[in-house]
Amino acid sequence: MAIKYIPYFPNTLEGQALLDNFVRTQRMLRYRENDMVVERVMRGMPLYEMESQEVVGKNPNNNMVIRGECLSACAYLKEKGVKIDLVYIDPPFASGADYAKNVYIRRNPKVAATTKQAETEIDSEELRTFEEKMYGDIWDKERYLNWMYENLMAIKSVMSETASIYVHLDWHIGHYVKILMDEIFGEDNFKNEIIWYYRRWNIAGRDFAKNHDTLFWYTKNNDNDHCYNQLFIPKSEKSSAQGKSWKSVIGEDGIRRSIQTDEPTKGVPMPDVWEVSMINPVAEERTSVGYTTQKPEALLERIIKASSNEGMLVADFFGGSGVTAAVASKLGRRFIHCDIGINSIETTRDRLRKAGAEFEVMEIKDGVSLYRNPVQTMEKLKSLIPGLRNEDRLDKFWEGSINDTQDGMMPVYLPNLMDSSTRLLDTALMNRILKEAMPDLPDGTKKVIVYYIDITSTEEIRQFIKEQNDTLMEIELRDLKNILDHVIVGDDAEFTVNEVKPEGKMFKVWQVSINRFFSDRLGRKIEEFNLKGQQQALKGNKTFKPITLSEEGLEAIEYLSLDCTSADASGPWHSDSEILIGRLGHVRKNGVDTKDFWDGNITSEDKPLRLKIRNVCGDETIYVI
Numbered sequence: 001m002a003i004k005y006i007p008y009f010p011n012t013l014e015g016q017a018l019l020d021n022f023v024r025t026q027r028m029l030r031y032r033e034n035d036m037v038v039e040r041v042m043r044g045m046p047l048y049e050m051e052s053q054e055v056v057g058k059n060p061n062n063n064m065v066i067r068g069e070c071l072s073a074c075a076y077l078k079e080k081g082v083k084i085d086l087v088y089i090d091p092p093f094a095s096g097a098d099y100a101k102n103v104y105i106r107r108n109p110k111v112a113a114t115t116k117q118a119e120t121e122i123d124s125e126e127l128r129t130f131e132e133k134m135y136g137d138i139w140d141k142e143r144y145l146n147w148m149y150e151n152l153m154a155i156k157s158v159m160s161e162t163a164s165i166y167v168h169l170d171w172h173i174g175h176y177v178k179i180l181m182d183e184i185f186g187e188d189n190f191k192n193e194i195i196w197y198y199r200r201w202n203i204a205g206r207d208f209a210k211n212h213d214t215l216f217w218y219t220k221n222n223d224n225d226h227c228y229n230q231l232f233i234p235k236s237e238k239s240s241a242q243g244k245s246w247k248s249v250i251g252e253d254g255i256r257r258s259i260q261t262d263e264p265t266k267g268v269p270m271p272d273v274w275e276v277s278m279i280n281p282v283a284e285e286r287t288s289v290g291y292t293t294q295k296p297e298a299l300l301e302r303i304i305k306a307s308s309n310e311g312m313l314v315a316d317f318f319g320g321s322g323v324t325a326a327v328a329s330k331l332g333r334r335f336i337h338c339d340i341g342i343n344s345i346e347t348t349r350d351r352l353r354k355a356g357a358e359f360e361v362m363e364i365k366d367g368v369s370l371y372r373n374p375v376q377t378m379e380k381l382k383s384l385i386p387g388l389r390n391e392d393r394l395d396k397f398w399e400g401s402i403n404d405t406q407d408g409m410m411p412v413y414l415p416n417l418m419d420s421s422t423r424l425l426d427t428a429l430m431n432r433i434l435k436e437a438m439p440d441l442p443d444g445t446k447k448v449i450v451y452y453i454d455i456t457s458t459e460e461i462r463q464f465i466k467e468q469n470d471t472l473m474e475i476e477l478r479d480l481k482n483i484l485d486h487v488i489v490g491d492d493a494e495f496t497v498n499e500v501k502p503e504g505k506m507f508k509v510w511q512v513s514i515n516r517f518f519s520d521r522l523g524r525k526i527e528e529f530n531l532k533g534q535q536q537a538l539k540g541n542k543t544f545k546p547i548t549l550s551e552e553g554l555e556a557i558e559y560l561s562l563d564c565t566s567a568d569a570s571g572p573w574h575s576d577s578e579i580l581i582g583r584l585g586h587v588r589k590n591g592v593d594t595k596d597f598w599d600g601n602i603t604s605e606d607k608p609l610r611l612k613i614r615n616v617c618g619d620e621t622i623y624v625i
Contacts, residue, residue, distance in 0.1 A: 002366075002424075002454055005044030006075040008157045037146045039428050045075035045154050046424065046454065048366040054349070054573035057358025065325070065352070066338040067345045068364025070317040073338045074154035076364070083160040084336070085227065085312035088303055088324050090168040090295060091148065103525075103616050104583035106557065108550045109600040141176065148177055152184050155317060156220065162227055163220045164191070164307040168295070170213045178216055185218040192217045195273045196299060215303075231306050232267035274302060285323075293320060300327040308333055322348025329357040343618045350559070350580055354591045361573075366423075366453075378417055384483050388412055397437045407447040407474075413437070414451050415480065425452035425477075427464050433475075434468050447474040453481060491519040491621045493613055502603075509603045512562065512611055512625070517553040519615045554600055557581065559614035564606035569624050573612065577604035 053067075066073050077084070155165065165185070169177055182190065194215040202209035219226040276299045279286050285297050300323050308314055310332035316324035317338045325337040325348055335357075337348050349361055382388055382399070391401040391409065399414040413433060415422040422429065433450060441448070455461060458477065465475050494516040499508045530546040537544035549555055558581055565574035580588040585597045611623045 002046035002048055004047050006047050006078050007044045008041055008153050037149055040424075041150060041153055043426075045071050045078070045157075046366070047075040047079055048072055048364050050076050051363050051365055052360060052572040053363050054361040054575065056349070056353060056360070056575065059358040059360055061334045061358070063325075063329070063334055063357065063359035064336045064338075065319075065322075065345060065348055065359050065361045066336065066364065067340065067342065067362070068338065068366060069340050070151045070338060071154050072364045072366050073317060073336075074158050077158045077336070082158060082336075083163075083313070084155075084158050084315045085160050085163050086304065086308040086314045086333075087155055087159060087163065087165040088168065088300065088314070088316050089155070089165070089318050090293070090316070090320060091151070091318045092144075105547060105549070105616060106555045106581050106583070107585045107597070108552060108555050109585075109598045110552050110554060111550070141173070144173060145176060145180060149180055149184070151317070152180060156184060158315075159220045161221055162225045164226055164228075165218050165220075166194075166303050166307070167216045167218075168196075168213060169216070171210065174214045174216070181216055181218055185220070186222065188222045189219045190216070191219060192272045197273060197275045198278045199275075200278060217307075227307055227309060227312070229306055229309070231270040231302060233270055270302070274299070276302075285326075295321075295323050297323055297327050300324055301331070304328055304331055304333060319348060320344055322351045325357075325359075326351050326355055329355060335359075342620075346559075346614065346618055346620075350588075353575075353578075354588065354593075356591065378414070381414065381480075381483060385412070393442055395437065395440060402449065404447075409442070409445065410447045410449050410476075411441060411445065412449045412451070415453055417453075423453045425450065425455045425461060427456070427461070430461055430464055431468065434465070434471070438471050438473060441473070445473055447476060449476045449478060451478045451480040451483075455479075491517065491522075491613065491615055491619060493517045493611075493621070493623060495611065495623070497608065497625055500603075509605055510562075510564075510607055511601050511603045512560075512608055513601045514554060514557065514560070514613070515552065515600075517557055517613065517615075519553070519556050519617075519619065521619060522556050522615050522617055523549075525617065556615050557613055558616045558618075559612075559620075560602045561612040562602060562604045562608040563610040563612070564604050564608050567609040567624060569610075569622070573610075573622075575612075576606060577602060577608075 048068075050066075066076075152167075159165065167177060167181065178193075192215075194217060196213045196215060198211060198213075200211060202211070276296055279294060279296045286294065304314060304324075304327055308328075311334065313334045313336065314324060314328040315336040315338070319325065319337040319339040321344070322337055325335040328335040329352065337344075339345060339348075345361065352359055385402075387402040387404075388400050389402075391398070391411070394401060394411055397413070398411040400412055402410045402412055404410055415425075417423075430450075433448075438448060455477075461477065469475065493514060495512055495514050497510065497512050500511045501508045526547045526549070530544075533544045533546065536542075559579065561573070561575045561578040563574045564576040566572070578590055579598065579602050581598050582588065587594055587596050587598050589596075608625050611625055612620055613623070614620045
């Protein structure tokens, strides 16, 4: 339940989510649920409890890595009085695609032959991989625009008066969002449509190759006080070697002439078309999890240098691989990274840790992020709701139905965890269910089930149903959090803790040895992969080598950390010693890459109080020692 709702603006909101810029031609571009969007915006942003998960370094600049939705993050920042100087967001593009990361099974450190093979055969067959769905980018335009409107309004409410925002999209939905941004920020505050052009291999088709994305740059206000630092295209090597430049002068005869000087030139002012290469597959900045949508650091460097100064606060509310936070930190800016997916938080955390950044990892306790990401939570929910099954007769508004001997087929409504607008069950949503969804149900439907994550008031909604329900159907309300609490599946580990004296060392250290590791969820994923592979092999008359784990199961571990500071099972994590195992088996120790292979142990100078293990899918489990 939300603690309270934070106003988007201190005064009554002027304007609405109505795209009415076509007055002269008497044409209006509208989208559905417009009135409900305005009602939600007027109510405000939901504020939930924020829980500290980990503190990395002393963090004097209050840098934050937040797991949660944009609306809730903005509510927290606004409540704390935080003002952001530069926003860059790379939200879903409404591309109609699902995005996944590659999951790599590591090598078994308990088998010497495997480690020896790793030293000589980098592309070993032991490196088996499967995909893990991270988020879905499947929307209808109306719902996407409603969602974007609320997010942009929330972001605007935490921007400083001199701030800028860059919204990164492509041809799928960009021009619709451009009109939204005119509505929210004002047409006069639009600065540039920046084209990011990238070279890539294209297959000949019946249209031109799509080789660019678009960035829309707006400022909070139109008073020219916004931060802007002119960027220049560097001089060519030839002109640099000559050391010459040209400038315009007026001679004694009053005629303007261009003359060559020995003065150095900065180059040509940068235009609004940027040619920046995509990330090389083997580039150092490429994250190990293989983010399909990862953006190059060079692109963010231009944005951050142009629209912020050192010490300013830069935020990304759809942070993905953490490129914005990483570049902002490198350039001496403060940063906020926000994303709803745990893979984003873990990837960014590891990336910033390697870069030596200091920050706090926080989680919004809104009931949405209890699982790895919204897509997987939705899929898991369907299996956890007893009796829920697909029902072709029902509109897509309903998730499915439950059959009951007494009530027959009962349609089930589930809030969409990708769409924050459906999280709260209020009178507006209940009215839609009553007046739009229920009248279209098959004849003979006696009862419907409505799940919710948050609710304005159970008594209020029940009274509203009593007054407005003119159907003969009963409505049962169910709290979805009662099911979400059972979604998390913990892993199991067996380990020993001893004081040992390393070879060649003068002092003893504490060593935690992992003897066995078991992940039920990962095991099920591997079973699904193997079954699918076997079926495909049979169809194609091919051989298939299934993924298998050893009895120890240590190949399923990606990251380990020891907390030698606090034994509080629910308190913030302090990583006093950590190991990140790359997909080739090499380890990163305390942020430093090595060519060493993991030996199944992790050590610390002080006595470890807690152990954290992350499996290759990203699930983390904490064990009190």
